[in-house]
Amino acid sequence: xxxxxxxxxxxxxxxxxxxxxxxxxxxxxxxxxxxxxxxxxxxxxxxxxxxxxxxxxxxxxxxxxxxxxxxxxxxxxxxxxxxxxxxxxxxxxxxxxxxxxxxxxxxxxxxxxxxxxxxxxxxxxxxxxxxxxxxxxxxxxxxxxxxxxxxxxxxxxxxxxxxxxxxxxxxxxxxxxxxxxxxxxxxxxxxxxxxxxxxxxxxxxxxxxxxxxxxxxx
Amino acid sequence: xxxxxxxxxxxxxxxxxxxxxxxxxxxxxxxxxxxxxxxxxxxxxxxxxxxxxxxxxxxxxxxxxxxxxxxxxxxxxxxxxxxxxxxxxxxxxxxxxxxxxxxxxxxxxxxxxxxxxxxxxxxxxxxxxxxxxxxxxxxxxxxxxxxxxxxxxxxxxxxxxxxxxxxxxxxxxxxxxxxxxxxxxxxxxxxxxxxxxxxxxxxxxxxxxxxxxxxxxx
DNA sequence: CCCCGCATCAACCGATCGGCCGACAGGGGC
DNA sequence: GCCCCTGTCGGCCGATCGGTTGATGCGGGG
Numbered sequence: 306x307x308x309x310x311x312x313x314x315x316x317x318x319x320x321x322x323x324x325x326x327x328x329x330x331x332x333x334x335x336x337x338x339x340x341x342x343x344x345x346x347x348x349x350x351x352x353x354x355x356x357x358x359x360x361x362x363x364x365x366x367x368x369x370x371x372x373x374x375x376x377x378x379x380x381x382x383x384x385x386x387x388x389x390x391x392x393x394x395x396x397x398x399x400x401x402x403x404x405x406x407x408x409x410x411x412x413x414x415x416x417x418x419x420x421x422x423x424x425x426x427x428x429x430x431x432x433x434x435x436x437x438x439x440x441x442x443x444x445x446x447x448x449x450x451x452x453x454x455x456x457x458x459x460x461x462x463x464x465x466x467x468x469x470x471x472x473x474x475x476x477x478x479x480x481x482x483x484x485x486x487x488x489x490x491x492x493x494x495x496x497x498x499x500x501x502x503x504x505x506x507x508x509x510x511x512x513x514x515x516x517x518x519x520x521x522x523x
Numbered sequence: 524x525x526x527x528x529x530x531x532x533x534x535x536x537x538x539x540x541x542x543x544x545x546x547x548x549x550x551x552x553x554x555x556x557x558x559x560x561x562x563x564x565x566x567x568x569x570x571x572x573x574x575x576x577x578x579x580x581x582x583x584x585x586x587x588x589x590x591x592x593x594x595x596x597x598x599x600x601x602x603x604x605x606x607x608x609x610x611x612x613x614x615x616x617x618x619x620x621x622x623x624x625x626x627x628x629x630x631x632x633x634x635x636x637x638x639x640x641x642x643x644x645x646x647x648x649x650x651x652x653x654x655x656x657x658x659x660x661x662x663x664x665x666x667x668x669x670x671x672x673x674x675x676x677x678x679x680x681x682x683x684x685x686x687x688x689x690x691x692x693x694x695x696x697x698x699x700x701x702x703x704x705x706x707x708x709x710x711x712x713x714x715x716x717x718x719x720x721x722x723x724x725x726x727x728x729x730x731x732x733x734x735x736x737x738x739x740x741x
Numbered sequence: 742c743c744c745c746g747c748a749t750c751a752a753c754c755g756a757t758c759g760g761c762c763g764a765c766a767g768g769g770g771c
Numbered sequence: 772g773c774c775c776c777t778g779t780c781g782g783c784c785g786a787t788c789g790g791t792t793g794a795t796g797c798g799g800g801g
Contacts, residue, residue, distance in 0.1 A: 329642065330553060334553065337552060422546040422547075422548045475729065507694070510691055510694045510695075511694020513728045517732070
């Protein structure tokens with residue numbers, strides 16, 4: 306194993322990868338794709354966020370390829386946060402959606418890069434090699450969104466406003482929301498007005514619609 | 524090619540497959556998975572619904588593996604409808620979501636089976652072989668949902684009610700909905716009442732929430 | 742220290758919503 | 772022929788919503 310036939314090409318240490326995706330088909334796809342790259346080695350697979358956190362700690366891969374939607378258990382953002390908190394393992398998010406909320410939450414959780422599953426395989430390989438060295442890579446559509454957000458900073462909802470929005474999405478009236486959050490109806494209305502402003506709507510139905518589309522709620 | 528070395532095992536005609544998914548990673552995964560099965564041959568790949576319809580007509584595969592979410596262009600349901608309309612090619616839906624609306628629409632469009640991407644590879648192989656012979660296979664969670672729906676028949680929204688719901692999801696008021704659909708406000712209110720009943724809610728925000736979660740709208 | 746963002750509350754008012762009653766026409770199934 | 776579903780419409784009324792203005796307290800950053 307240590308002796309190579311071509312001394313002119315010393316085997317570079319391969320990039321060690323941990324896959325995390327709840328879909329077997331996707332994991333198989335990544336395994337197949339990455340198998341064609343000699344300098345990339347998949348050292349583990351996880352089907353849930355908890356599993357990924359545990360395996361990342363045990364295997365200490367160079368890069369974790371992380372999906373954000375993981376079905377049961379903790380989601381990809383939380384898994385990313387826990388893995389990135391260790392400081393030694395880079396997390397490269399590989400997911401389907403490119404909404405502002407997902408991107409923002411993933412980056413805030415410590416992701417090194419953000420790729421879309423529709424990306425070309427070559428881009429994926431390049432992003433993995435970059436991520437192994439701590440360099441950031443963003444898919445083109447993701448980069449576009451990030452830039453757009455920088456140019457016209459969309460107002461971010463405060464924690465309390467998200468609380469209100471969550472109750473609103475249950476279809477509750479102002480009185481019920483007030484009771485649920487232990488505040489007065491007047492306060493609920495104040496928050497709602499600000500939510501309308503920030504989301505660019507003027508009705509509760511519109512707010513719920515935008516919230517669901519932008520994936521602002523868990 | 525025609526002469527085989529083992530006359531005792533006459534090569535059975537392999538099942539010819541066309542893949543349709545907008546994610547390169549997923550297509551690669553399926554390709555890799557199916558490559559391990561000698562009796563399954565992938566004869567084509569499509570990254571969009573339109574492409575799938577065209578390739579299905581040209582290649583006449585035994586089975587089309589169809590995702591329902593296809594990004595741009597026609598969706599998987601419409602592609603399924605057009606391919607199944609020919610009557611010669613079986614469509615096996617392979618997707619992420621198992622909501623009632625998706626399942627119902629796919630079956631109604633003529634799908635031969637409905638699998639989830641989280642399914643084990645062996646189930647996928649078996650389903651493909653079944654689909655090639657026109658036999659139906661459903662993922663366990665899908666079958667459960669179908670049975671549940673049979674037992675407690677959820678009221679289905681009528682076309683007009685879906686129209687109303689679509690406008691409602693834009694956050695429009697009754698007057699605007701009425702104008703958009705060329706009917707009176709009274710009619711809008713009547714439809715809304717029935718929608719509330721069927722969805723089990725009593726506010727517009729709740730209706731929008733359920734609609735988005737159940738994927739009742741395109 | 743002062744300002745600003747955030748969260749909290751109050752009172753008011755017109756517009757809208759939701760529920761209720763009833764009505765009629767067309768189509769499909771029994 | 773009758774009934775049920777669907778789609779259409781009207782009126783009524785109390786409850787709710789959305790917008791407005793103004794106010795308080797608290798915390799952090801300059």
